[in-house]
Amino acid sequence: MSRVLYVRVSTGDQSVEAQRHALGGTFDREFQDVGVSGAIRAEDRPGFSELLRYIREGDTLVIYSIDRLGRDALDVQAMVRRLLDMGVTLDVRGLGAIGRGVGELIVAVLAQMADMERQRIVERCESGRAVARASLEATGKTHRGKASLGRPVSADAAEVAAWRKANGASIRDTGLQFGISKATVARYCAA
Structure with a gap:
């Protein structure tokens, strides 16, 4: 029976260290996805895919929060059910072990909240881009003073x-x- 850690961050400039530190303890194996969006299905991520090949009945999978599994509510719920069907215990920081029944209900609510937050992130990004485009068109600079919407030009x-x-x-x-x-x-x- 292994204790397995899974950590994920969405961008390459983020670090998984905060998740590792918060979860503490020792783990038999660790899997991670760095720079991988939660919008990508869990089994399509390289680290999580490797985890699925490794994990066995009786193992405990430790994660920082439900949204580390993903930001699509249906995908998260399906993955939790798959793990439970495999006989894997899912241990979520602050929630403890997730089981059938009430545990699945809690996962469903948290997964829906993660999905909703993903939609809000998309809306905020698009809203910011719209403001930047309008300002660029009106003044030649974005609302943050940049000369373009893309990455800054480093050289000619x-x-x-x-x-x-x-x-x-x-x-x-x-x-x-x-x-x-x-x-x-x-x-x-x-x-």
Whole structure:
């Protein structure tokens, strides 16, 4: 019987350390998904998919909160039922072990709240983009003072590509020359 930890964060600049710290204890195995949205079905995430291949009857899966399993209420409920059917105990911080009946009801309510929050996040992002577009159109700058909606321009793409070609430089060296990432150099030179 293994104690298994699953942690997930939506963006690469977030850290799973806060979840690990809050859950404490020792675990036999740990699975994580970093930079993976909760909108992606749990079984389609690399870390969770690996977890499903590992976990066995009698194991305990420990998670920080229900929304770490996902932000789609139906997917979360189906995954919880699948885990329970496999004989896995689901231990959620602050709730304890989830079982049949009342435990599934609590999961359903929490999963619906996670789904609702995901919809609110989408609405807030779209609202912010609409304000930025309107401000950009009216003033030439977004409401936050940026010159575009996308990522800021690090360097002139044509200048970067021309310098690289003229000097026969590698992507790495070109990035160092202009103070930009290798990915940005590759994107500028491919254009």
